[in-house]
Amino acid sequence: MKKSTPTPVTGAILEEESQLTLGELCMACEVYAERIIELVDEGVLEPVGREATQWRFAGVSLQRARIACRLQRDLGINTAGAALILDLMDELEQLRARLNRLR
Amino acid sequence: MEFKDYYKIMGVERDATQDEIKRSYRRLARKYHPDVSKAPDAEDRFKEVGEAYEVLKDPEKRAAYDQLGANWKAGQEFHAPPDWDAGFEFSGGGFTAGDASAYSDFFESLFGQGFGAGPQVRRGAFHAHGEDHHAKVLIDLEDAWHGATRTITLQVPELDPQGHLHTRERVLNVRIPKGVKQGQHIRLAGQGAPGLGKGRAGDLYLEIEFRPHAFYHVDGRDLYLDLPVAPWEAALGSTAKAPTPGGIVDMKIPPGSKSGSKLRLKGRGIPGNPPGDLYVVLKIALPAADTEAAQTLYRKMEQELRFNPRAHLGV
Numbered sequence: 001m002k003k004s005t006p007t008p009v010t011g012a013i014l015e016e017e018s019q020l021t022l023g024e025l026c027m028a029c030e031v032y033a034e035r036i037i038e039l040v041d042e043g044v045l046e047p048v049g050r051e052a053t054q055w056r057f058a059g060v061s062l063q064r065a066r067i068a069c070r071l072q073r074d075l076g077i078n079t080a081g082a083a084l085i086l087d088l089m090d091e092l093e094q095l096r097a098r099l100n101r102l103r
Numbered sequence: 104m105e106f107k108d109y110y111k112i113m114g115v116e117r118d119a120t121q122d123e124i125k126r127s128y129r130r131l132a133r134k135y136h137p138d139v140s141k142a143p144d145a146e147d148r149f150k151e152v153g154e155a156y157e158v159l160k161d162p163e164k165r166a167a168y169d170q171l172g173a174n175w176k177a178g179q180e181f182h183a184p185p186d187w188d189a190g191f192e193f194s195g196g197g198f199t200a201g202d203a204s205a206y207s208d209f210f211e212s213l214f215g216q217g218f219g220a221g222p223q224v225r226r227g228a229f230h231a232h233g234e235d236h237h238a239k240v241l242i243d244l245e246d247a248w249h250g251a252t253r254t255i256t257l258q259v260p261e262l263d264p265q266g267h268l269h270t271r272e273r274v275l276n277v278r279i280p281k282g283v284k285q286g287q288h289i290r291l292a293g294q295g296a297p298g299l300g301k302g303r304a305g306d307l308y309l310e311i312e313f314r315p316h317a318f319y320h321v322d323g324r325d326l327y328l329d330l331p332v333a334p335w336e337a338a339l340g341s342t343a344k345a346p347t348p349g350g351i352v353d354m355k356i357p358p359g360s361k362s363g364s365k366l367r368l369k370g371r372g373i374p375g376n377p378p379g380d381l382y383v384v385l386k387i388a389l390p391a392a393d394t395e396a397a398q399t400l401y402r403k404m405e406q407e408l409r410f411n412p413r414a415h416l417g418v
Contacts, residue, residue, distance in 0.1 A: 008252050008276040014288040014308065063288065063308075066235075067138045074149075075132055085139070093286070101320050101327070 014063060019048075019056035029065045036065060042083045044068055107209045109155035109168065117169070121160070128156040154206050157214075164214060208268065233296035233305035240289075240309045242279055244316045244326075247373050248348045250281035255309070259296075277309065282375035285313045285321055318346070324379025326372045331388040332356060337364075347371050347381055354383060362387040 026033050037052060039045045045065060047055035067089075068082040077085070110117050115127050134140065135148040142148070158164045240255055257273045277289065288308045295305025313321050320327040330345050340358030344351055347368065354366065364385045372379020392398050404410075 008278045009291055009294065010278045010280075011289040011291040011307075011309070013280055013283055014290045015284075016287075059290075062290075070138055071136070074136060075129070089139070097286070097322070101322060 012059070015058075015060045019058065020062065022047075022052055022055050022057075025057050025061060025065060028062055029069055031065075031069055035069065038079050039065055039068055039083075042079045044079075044083045044086055104208050104212060107151075107155070107207060109158050112151055112155040113159060121162070124156070124159045128152065128160070132156075151207075154210050157206070158210070168213070211266070233298040233302060235305040235308060236295040237308045237310065239312050240277070240279070241312050241314050242283075243314050244319055244321060244373075245348060246279050247281070247283050247311075247313070251279045253277050253279055257307075275307075279311075282324070282373055282378075283311050284323055284373070284375075285311060287311050319348070321373075324373040324375050324377075326379060326381045328381060328383050329386050330354070330383045331386045332360070334387055334389065337361070337385060337387050345383055348373075356385070360385050 020028070022033055022036060025036055029036070033052075036045065040047060040055075045057060045061045047057045047061070049055045064086055068079075068086060071077050071082045071085060072079070110119070113119075113124060113127050114131065115123055119127075131152045132149065135142065135145045135152060137146040137149055140149075158168050236257070236259075238255065238257055240253055242251065242253065245251075246253070253276075255275050255277060257275065258270045259273045261269050261271050263269060275291075275294070277291070280289070283289070288310050291307040291309065293304045294307035297304045318328060326348070328345065328347075330343065332341075332343060335341075336343060336356050337360040338358065340360070341356050343354050343356055345354045349371065352368065352371070354368075356366075362385060366383040366385070368381040368383065370378045371381035390397060392401050
């Protein structure tokens with residue numbers, strides 16, 4: 001029997017996806033707004049807009065917020081600690097990319 | 104079903120104190136956390152350690168587990184003895200339905216439904232969002248250049264109505280958008296694990312990884328190409344042919360170019376807004392001195408050019 005190929009699904013590139021509101025980000029991360037506001041205060045997420053009600057988050061925030069929430073939940077890390085880990089992970093990622101270029 | 108040695112997984116002796124177990128758990132949880140670790144089996148190890156801790160941190164469960172005896176070896180075929188937990192008082196505090204799929208059959212057979220007197224009130228009316236799934240897709244540079252459709256096969260763990268875990272193969276046809284960069288994620292909404300109850304399905308994240316290319320290196324949307332040139336092409340300047348993913352171009356080599364000189368072809372990298380650039384790095388290639396004529400030419404250069412390549416080293 002011929003295996004049918006499913007119709008192609010199209011996804012958006014997360015890093016370039018349209019802007020998310022605070023509410024949408026909370027839904028996607030399954031956390032209360034307070035958790036997200038803490039991450040903004042810590043500088044982990046950098047929304048555009050002055051008031052929380054006007055905040056718009058870039059697509060990449062979703063991934064960062066989820067990692068931060070998982071680290072806090074699984075390892076009992078506080079917000080500042082999660083922020084530090086995310087920064088170090090970014091740096092590690094850049095160094096790995098550079099290493100790959102040199103090889 | 105295989106016996107699981109929770110003490111071995113936790114890396115502690117059977118007589119370890121609760122504090123030692125806790126310390127060991129925290130160390131292993133950091134080491135294998137799937138967001139942090141690059142180990143391919145990190146997620147499985149993390150779950151395994153979590154399951155072991157679930158049993159060993161709870162003095163009641165630990166005592167019940169200990170009573171199975173120390174003679175079991177990890178991986179040995181195992182069946183829970185009937186009434187193995189008789190004589191133990193369990194005060195509930197077991198696992199919740201939301202966690203059920205995270206634990207092994209071994210755990211389930213010991214501490215699953217009906218373990219102790221703890222009522223399973225959460226069953227039935229439980230709703231939870233489906234888990235997000237993550238996978239990597241290897242693509243060629245040309246796929247990012249033109250856009251492509253890729254068929255990927257995912258192994259999806261599933262619980263059947265009896266609560267047993269199976270893996271099912273799932274074939275997905277995914278459009279790779281033109282201009283995607285290394286390390287970016289494609290989000291496929293609702294393609295992750297199905298939700299429990301009325302919970303919505305999780306999302307599927309595909310991380311884009313480029314297969315190494317024979318001659319281009321990728322950095323974001325920029326491409327790097329090492330272009331060999333003859334000494335006279337670099338010294339006198341010339342026009343040389345260079346490959347780009349969009350076709351062969353004629354490159355102007357300025358006179359006096361050195362090995363390692365970088366020439367930029369604006370907008371010739373991976374398409375996008377803005378498109379990347381193509382950097383051509385010149386590498387001077389030496390003709391072999393394998394004929395009388397070639398050797399004579401090299402000797403002539405030696406005599407007439409008075410060239411000291413090590414002048415800047417002071418020698």
